[in-house]
Amino acid sequence: MLRVVSRRSRQPDSVGGGAYGVSGRGQKDRPAEGHVLRDGLRIGFLDWGGRPAHPVPLIVLHPNGFCAGFFDPLARRLTDQFRVVGVDLRGHGSSDRVVDQTQLGNDQMAADVIAVADQLRFERFSLLGHSLGGGVSIETAAAAPGRVASVMLCEAIALDIDLRAAQESGETALAAAARRRRPVWPVRATVQASYGSRPPLEVLAPEALAAYVEWGFVDREDGQVELACAPETEAGIFDSRSRHGPLQTFQRLGDVSAPTSVLAGTLTDLAAAWFVEQAEILETEVVWVEGGHFFLFEDIDRAE
16 A cells, blocks of 8 residues: 655745746645655655556656656656656655665665555556666666566666776765765755756756755755755765675666667766667667756656
8 A cells, every 4th residue: 555654844945947946836736755664764755646548657766866856847747648656766865864885786776666666566667767767777677577568778877897996096086076065055945046057967957956956855953954865875876885786787787678778868978888888788779869967857848
């Protein structure tokens, strides 16, 4: 049974973003919120419902440091085609915080996703995963081949590189940047103004940025807001020193039997060869989409 739970209350910050603004929607317009308990952790999810023409629901999985709510603008556009559910990967969004790298494996997150599918009684489902979410999609499809109908990988982080060996000299630039992230802000409007004015998030569609600011922060008792994903969680996933990470997930590509699409941005700052190699293993070709690493969230109408 779906357990609908309430999130910590959010006070309106009068954030813009057109009709979508952070405080611009009533409770009746919000996706249902639920959770499952697995591995001693509370794993949250959002359910946008819908009256889908397609009988197989779609589970969407977010990038590192983000949350299921990041998909909100896109999910709303897809509910006439699918029942859409987004999982807050462990350590993110409304899921319990986790900073121990050994508990942040892609395989463990995939097991959480399958637990959500079990809770919602999804016999079969499709997956759309972006970046970290793409890696978790690979693991999920490999672990539950009879249940995954199709997969769309958007710049999935699954690499034929042993990052642990490559990082012996120190932390990666991405991990260092994550640890420098400011965790506490006065109000969401301040966050949106700051993030929207500088890389890497200035490329996001305003409604996508607004969704991240809404769902990716939680209210504190002192009236301020705080990142739902701890900087150390994001950094630990980028480090991948002691977790089941990109290399191990790359090695699982051959176990994916569901029809799979591989998408990447024409302006990505990642190595194009990574996605070409993924596509070769999956016996498909890369679909190049105009935009950078966040192409899926840069133009919501195009993504639809």
